[in-house]
Amino acid sequence: MIYQFYVERDSLLHSLDPRVKIIGTLIGITSLMLFNDPKVLIPLFLLILLSGRVLGRLGIGEQLRLLKPLLFIVLLTVAIWPLVYRPRLTGLLLGVSFSLRLLGFGLITFQLLMTTRQRELILGFVKLGLPYELGLTLTIALRYIPTLYAIANTIMDAQRSRGLELDRGNFLERIRKTVPILIPLIVAALKTAHELSIALESRAFGASKRRTFYRDIAMTKRDYLALGVLMVCFAFLLYLRFVLGIGNIVIYR
């Protein structure tokens, strides 16, 4: 069972200031949205994967494993594009590259989470000007995805033990069969949230308007350098896309 994404490593990405990494993530997501040409999207995805390996010392398999929950929607995309688009081969290529765009969004977000501790992430968001409550809410939400996933698995096991067959029946029957899973899951989520709010309040959350931090972060020369490199790369991609017009193809005629 996974309870958090963060993996302890001694790498460049781990040691960078969280602000740089957050900006980098946003740049990465924007870049993926700029292009729709498979010739650019496919290398871009591989580049993101590779940079996680080289700069963050995250194993390729380790990174890809987290994308498993997206498998269904990826298969759907890859299957439907060649059906509705002609020529079919181009359709398949488009399906693959749009899937990779989606996977790229996931991958780059996971890379941020795998290389940044939760407290640093909040600190990064707050220092970027986000209200503390929002930063906290965001990280709590991320923090609880694996927990809820684990609870959902337990609930599924419990109901399967009562004879519920999740993989049998037609579409409507299958939807009906999610009720015994969803209701206990919602109850568990609400209870967890309620307990968490009590825990936060009992530790004087919101007692003072201006927060100070026990651990502070500061941008070093290296962080500015990394930020500079990111900006240059982004500017280069913008130049490619809007001045040279590379990476954008007409899909709908």
Next chain:
Amino acid sequence: MILVENLHFAYNGREVLRRVNLAFGEEILALVGPNGSGKTTLAKHFNGLLKPTRGRVLVDGLDTRRHTVAELSRKVGYVFQNPEHMFFEETVFKEVAFGPRNLGLSEEEIKERVRWALRAVNLEGFEERTPYSLSGGEKQRLAIACVLAMRPKYLILDEPTTGLDLRAERSVVETIKSLRESGHGILLITHDMDLVLELAERVVLLMEGEKAFDGPVDEFFKLNLDNYGLERPELLVLAEKLGVGFVRNFDELLRGVGR
């Protein structure tokens, strides 16, 4: 009879169970061991929720690898640790009826089974209550009833008394005893050594995925439990000091002293 033969189970490339051999029949078998020793992983093999990486598990001759959890649920009932993880119906009656309904029984048969199961756990008259409105002990017994209504021969109870107060714990213990008397085989996963002492006929101790002990309960308490991070029940410590020897409950201790 549930037979576990040379069971190995690997998860994410890590072997969590190794060389486990076990036979489990009409008895109360306590499965004990420290956190992460593989107790729940082993128990999940008994009704096919997990399938062996190597070796096999036979439930009354059925190989769990070739049968679904739904099929095996007629023979093996699994009551999960947190009863709330299974409740989703508006009433206790509907909740208990869910399992039998999945077995495709007639309405009549379902009604009869629900009534019987609720009686077995002493929850008669609760039919129209909402499951979530019950107390801790009642919820635990309702969870047992939900599984019991499927009339399995074997019952797996995961930490059935954790978090319950004394009275609720007693009610669950009495339920377990009466189920044993009516011919069920019960696998009890627990950390509570008092519960093991009182209920278990046989104990299996798991350490880091391997069987470290398998034998009768009095033999088990002759082990130096400190080595396994387990605590010796106060009752046994007291009995030893009084020179009474092995006892399983307070009454036996009193009788021993009086002699």
